Each structure stands twice: as C-alpha cells, then as structure tokens.
Amino acid sequence: MAHTIQDKGKLLARIRRIQGQAAGIEKALENEADCMAVLQQIAAIRGAVSGLMNEVMEGHLRDHLGPDAEDAAQREKDIDKIVGILRSYLK
Numbered sequence: 373m374a375h376t377i378q379d380k381g382k383l384l385a386r387i388r389r390i391q392g393q394a395a396g397i398e399k400a401l402e403n404e405a406d407c408m409a410v411l412q413q414i415a416a417i418r419g420a421v422s423g424l425m426n427e428v429m430e431g432h433l434r435d436h437l438g439p440d441a442e443d444a445a446q447r448e449k450d451i452d453k454i455v456g457i458l459r460s461y462l463k
Contacts, residue, residue, distance in 0.1 A: 375428075375431030375432060375434070375435045376428065376431065378431075379427070379431060382427070383424065383427065383428065386420065386423065386424045386427070387424070389420055390417060390420045390421060390424070393413055393416055393417045393420060394417060396413050397410060397413045397414065397417070400413060425461060429454075429458075432454070433454070436450055437450055437451065437454075
C-alpha cells in the first residue's frame with residue numbers, strides 16, 4: 373500500500389488527533405461534563421474518522437484501481453473488497 377506509506381505522517385497526525393478527541397470525551401465523562409460538550413466531541417470524532425477514511429480510500433482507489441491497476445480480474449476483486457468495506461462503513 374504505497375499510498376499509506378507515502379502519506380504516513382499525515383495519516384498518523386489524523387489518528388493522533390482522533391486519539392486526543394477520544395481522550396477528551398473520556399475526561400468529559402469522568403468529570404460529568406454537560407451532555408452538549410460530550411455530543412460535540414462525539415460529532416468531532418465522527419468527522420475526523422470520516423476524513424481519515426476518505427483520505428485512505430482515495431489513495432487506495434487512485435493507486436490500486438486507477439489507470440496503472442492490475443489486470444481486469446484483480447481489479448474486479450479489489451472493487452468487490454472496497455464495496456464490502458464501504459457497505460460496512462456506511463451502515
């Protein structure tokens with residue numbers, strides 16, 4: 373997966389932000405914070421995870437299914453895998 377290696381720093385920075393947001397929710401719950409603050413943090417995490425998914429998905433599609441992709445049979449297998457992941461993610 374060349375795209376995840378190439379963009380490793382950017383992807384890791386996104387993950388670290390998500391970890392920080394999750395820690396913020398944990399702290400807010402421990403401190404019995406207002407529900408709105410907790411909901412806002414949950415929404416922020418959801419957006420961050422979606423952004424991460426978009427970034428990795430776009431890289432995968434461009435690198436593995438673009439013009440330089442494997443043969444047609446391998447491409448179909450890869451498309452089936454991606455469709456399965458998207459269906460799971462979008463539930």
